[in-house]
Amino acid sequence: MHKPLAFTASLALGLAFLASGAAALERVAPQVDTSVLPAQTYEWTEPNPLRGNPQAAALGQSAFNQSCARCHGADANGSRSPAPDLRRIGMGCRRIADPALRQRCTADADAFFVKSVRWGKQKFGIVHMPPWEGVLSPEVVWSLRSFVESTPAR
Numbered sequence: 001m002h003k004p005l006a007f008t009a010s011l012a013l014g015l016a017f018l019a020s021g022a023a024a025l026e027r028v029a030p031q032v033d034t035s036v037l038p039a040q041t042y043e044w045t046e047p048n049p050l051r052g053n054p055q056a057a058a059l060g061q062s063a064f065n066q067s068c069a070r071c072h073g074a075d076a077n078g079s080r081s082p083a084p085d086l087r088r089i090g091m092g093c094r095r096i097a098d099p100a101l102r103q104r105c106t107a108d109a110d111a112f113f114v115k116s117v118r119w120g121k122q123k124f125g126i127v128h129m130p131p132w133e134g135v136l137s138p139e140v141v142w143s144l145r146s147f148v149e150s151t152p153a154r
Contacts, residue, residue, distance in 0.1 A: 034139050048145050
């Protein structure tokens with residue numbers, strides 16, 4: 001192939017790839033009913049106030065599959081997805097024997113999860129995950145966290 005033509009073809013493929021990646025980063029608000037959650041005011045404070053709540057995990061699964069699965073895999077399965085396996089966030093905390101230290105570790109994992117969802121992920125000016133602030137409410141984010149951490153990692 002002639003060099004200028006090869007460069008043009010490579011440039012066109014690169015731009016097409018970037019355009020498809022930008023579409024994958026579109027934020028879609030999930031349609032979920034948060035009335036199944038305990039009546040309280042949810043804030044961004046850690047630790048997760050919905051941890052261990054099966055209704056929150058079910059709501060989180062629905063929200064995840066509507067808004068997150070395109071990048072993180074259906075049901076947070078982590079396989080064949082371009083984004084990290086979210087089930088691994090805080091996984092190491094479970095091995096900590098001291099309850100107080102394990103609780104601090106889990107709170108740190110919760111804080112990392114919330115910060116990542118709210119403000120997104122960007123490296124060297126490239127958006128790897130869009131910010132979800134203003135799209136997802138705290139109760140939906142905590143439900144997502146509850147679902148993800150209740151789903152076993154492989």
